[in-house]
Amino acid sequence: MYSFLDRLRNSVARFMYGRYGIDQLGWATLAVEMGLTIVSSFVRVRAVWMVLRLLALALTFILVYRMFSRNMAKRRAENAWFLRWWTPLRTGFRDARYRRADKAxxxxxxxxxxxxxxxxxxxxxxxxxxxxxxxxxxxx
Ligand SMILES: [Zn+2]
Known part of the structure; x- marks a missing residue:
């Protein structure tokens, strides 16, 4: 028997078929969006709060747009561009932590x-x- 959840899962799978989904750039977009949302909850200046909320909204839009996009080549190119500067940055952080930990x-x-x-x-x-x-x- 087909349960409601099975049907839901199937329709989501059908909807996502041929669509891009989430990649490293997508996770980074999500992380920044969540960061902005958290920061904005501490901001008391209305204009600054609005700018932060708008930025977060724009990032949510970009994230959803990229996830549901059918243009794989373009989305992969964006992710590759992101990884080109993110990977050395991440390696730099890791190495700095390693140097600090090395007391000898x-x-x-x-x-x-x-x-x-x-x-x-x-x-x-x-x-x-x-x-x-x-x-x-x-x-x-
Ligand atoms: Zn040298």
Whole structure:
């Protein structure tokens, strides 16, 4: 026997067939939308509150539009564009957390942007950057 829930699930599946659904950009849109909603609940200035609510509404609209879109190629391109700057950002956060947690080493940033790792408490050492070979005296 067909229950109501089965029927509902089937009709949702039929409706979503051939539609894009949710991707990383969609989850990010949802997260920002929820963040804006939470922030707006603390805002007492009416104009600022309105702007935040409007932004959240616009993001909800974009999210729903992208989920139900049939233009897969375009939606995938948008997601790829998003991941192009989001992935290095996420890696950067993760690496920074790792460096902070590592108490046995000191991390020195070279002019070329590379991070050099030296053990702590070994006195003065000459550091040679593995990337650009620049030398630097570092107190550990
Ligand atoms: Zn360097």
């Amino acid at each position: 080493h000191k991390y020195v940033r070279c002019e070329c942007g590379a991070w050099c790792r030296v053990p702590r408490n070994v006195g003065k050492v000459e550091l040679i950057c593995p990337k650009c070979n620049a030398k630097k005296i570092v107190k550990t």
